[in-house]
Amino acid sequence: MPELPDVEGFRGVMERCAAGRRVDDVEVRDAGVLRGVSARRLRRELRGRRFGTPWRHGKQLVTPSDGPALVWHFGMTGELLCRTPDAAVEAHDRVLITLDDGRQLRYRDQRKLQGVRLAADEAAVERMLADLGPDAQELDRSRFLRLMAGRRGGIKSALTDQSLLAGLGNLLADEILWRARVRPDRPVRDLGDDELRRVHAAMGRVLRSSVRAGRVPDRRGWLTGRRDDAAPVCPRCGRPLASGRTAGRRTVWCEHCQS
Numbered sequence: 001m002p003e004l005p006d007v008e009g010f011r012g013v014m015e016r017c018a019a020g021r022r023v024d025d026v027e028v029r030d031a032g033v034l035r036g037v038s039a040r041r042l043r044r045e046l047r048g049r050r051f052g053t054p055w056r057h058g059k060q061l062v063t064p065s066d067g068p069a070l071v072w073h074f075g076m077t078g079e080l081l082c083r084t085p086d087a088a089v090e091a092h093d094r095v096l097i098t099l100d101d102g103r104q105l106r107y108r109d110q111r112k113l114q115g116v117r118l119a120a121d122e123a124a125v126e127r128m129l130a131d132l133g134p135d136a137q138e139l140d141r142s143r144f145l146r147l148m149a150g151r152r153g154g155i156k157s158a159l160t161d162q163s164l165l166a167g168l169g170n171l172l173a174d175e176i177l178w179r180a181r182v183r184p185d186r187p188v189r190d191l192g193d194d195e196l197r198r199v200h201a202a203m204g205r206v207l208r209s210s211v212r213a214g215r216v217p218d219r220r221g222w223l224t225g226r227r228d229d230a231a232p233v234c235p236r237c238g239r240p241l242a243s244g245r246t247a248g249r250r251t252v253w254c255e256h257c258q259s
């Protein structure tokens with residue numbers, strides 16, 4: 001599932017492929033990924049427009065143009081690709097945007113849980129993103145501590161609550177808490193300042209490495225590299241990892257290393 005680092009990677013694809021390019025044509029092969037806009041209107045509003053520099057907030061990607069903006073949310077399986085028009089179109093390529101240099105931006109998405117919205121102007125973009133907290137990558141320590149102060153519920157639920165801070169999903173939250181040696185079910189209000197500082201520091205390190213890799217890397221030294229093993233063990237202490245569920249998602253942690 002695309003989290004902040006994946007979407008940052010898609011931002012790079014978008015920037016290299018489309019920034020400064022004019023839209024020659026838009027082909028919607030499956031309108032199931034359009035949110036609040038018809039295929040006909042998307043095409044009409046975008047043709048002839050020139051794309052600006054894309055930017056990301058949390059897991060959302062915004063592509064401005066000299067007309068409306070596109071706001072992308074990749075759901076569970078979405079991705080952006082830059083292709084030449086002669087490259088074979090795959091079954092899950094839902095929207096093809098042909099650019100004035102002949103290249104094609106393709107939105108591929110198997111499950112179609114989210115997709116693309118059209119925002120008339122900057123104010124419309126802001127309204128679409130209004131329910132999101134600050135971007136996790138931009139969050140300095142003092143602001144992080146202020147966000148967590150007085151927060152109810154467990155630390156993992158807090159980290160993945162997009163209205164509190166935007167960008168972290170299931171894999172990142174587990175990885176960060178394993179690095180910080182904090183159990184995912186610990187109530188936020190029971191955490192000391194030192195523990196919250198460790199969580200913030202781990203978040204910064206995990207995000208930097210993941211953004212460089214374009215995803216949460218499944219290296220053997222990372223929890224993410226072990227969690228899907230048949231009998232997963234902690235990369236730090238070698239003991240079996242524990243697993244449970246948080247808000248419907250699988251949570252993995254080490255009983256020995258995390259307290």
Ligand SMILES: [Zn+2]
Nearest residue numbers: 234237254257
């Ligand atoms: Zn351990």
